[in-house]
Amino acid sequence: MSNSHLFLPSGFIRTPLQNGLGRYIPQLQRITIKFCKSHGGSRGVRDFIESDLMEFAKTNPGTVVYLKPRRHRSPCMVAEYLNGEREYLSCHEFSRDEVYKWLSYMCTRSGIPVMRFRKYQHTDYPTIQGVWNPFTHQAPEINVAEFPHEVLSKPINHGPTATEQLIEIFKKTQLEDPANKPPN
């Protein structure tokens, strides 16, 4: 993060209009490619239009493609989406492959503005088996027990420690040995 990210919008992943629940609907509504017929900055765009644009239009029947030649201005593409969003991209001095790449990017987007994602998954059903709590899978007798309880109120006994066992063994040997018997 840097200062340029201070006002970066953040949010959760979503799709417009529950896209993909029944079938997938391409979200790119129309794309306008503006270019110059003579300037060198538009050369890649012109190459793309000559060789690849027809196939692009055929494979994306849901998208309207507009071409807008204009004199002596740098090329750009403007994508408009079904949710009303509009994205502008300057294509100045792009190669043919770059134009293809950015066009694919525009085509596969959903139109939701670029943002920082706070979570990488979204669910409407956060739990199905219930949220765990400390009483999950516990014996139900605890519910009717009255406190202070003879057993439940005691701390958990983990058995004698090694030190305690040693002390016990030592005391036993002390008792067995008559020489060490206390005088009284």
Added chain:
Amino acid sequence: MALMRSLLSKLSLLQISPKYLRPNGIVNSIFSSRNILQVETNEKYAIRTLRSAAFNNYEGVKLNAAQQTSAQPQQEVLENQHDFELAVTKETITKVNNQIEANSHGRLFAVIHFAGKQRRVTDGDLIMVEGTHPTNVGDIIRAEKVLLVGSRDFTLLGRPLLRPDLVRVEATVVEKSLTHTKTIFRNRRRKNYMRINFCRNHFSILRINCVRLEGLVDQRPEVEGVDGRIF
């Protein structure tokens, strides 16, 4: 403590032989419960309390029981519980299969291993896959590494994966895009080294279309692991 004493006296009344009592007084759970099925509710409650107390390793129970069984030899006879466990397992599987057949298990969730991460998914979820992914938008793909399927009443765990003909998880790719511009700033102090780069990573968003059980539990086909293969 008084409750435990009354319980132990009741146990003697019921003539449960001492072999069901371990030397430390913990009742061998399954067989004791079998013999006591006929007794009234009060005693059932007492038995349950003793069992839960014994499982929780309470000192009070231990002490009391040790007095009762101190005369017994320090041995225990464990019955062969295999048949009983088998019966319980079969009953459980039947119950799960009944739910699957009647489609009464309700909403399912699954834990799938997808693109290097384990994700918990249910119908209608959106998951984000970081990095480049070969699928295109609109493609429907099937998650084949399903580690777990759970419903309200049961959970099926794979070891490590569930059979592909048992569970089906399908997803649609709904978006392929780039993240926001991330700044990568590297600096080594006192070394006159400073680099600043900007990058946008690829990501895909997947919509989970279905988490579905298609087969029955514990009914395996004769030949496994060959679906989708051409010989």
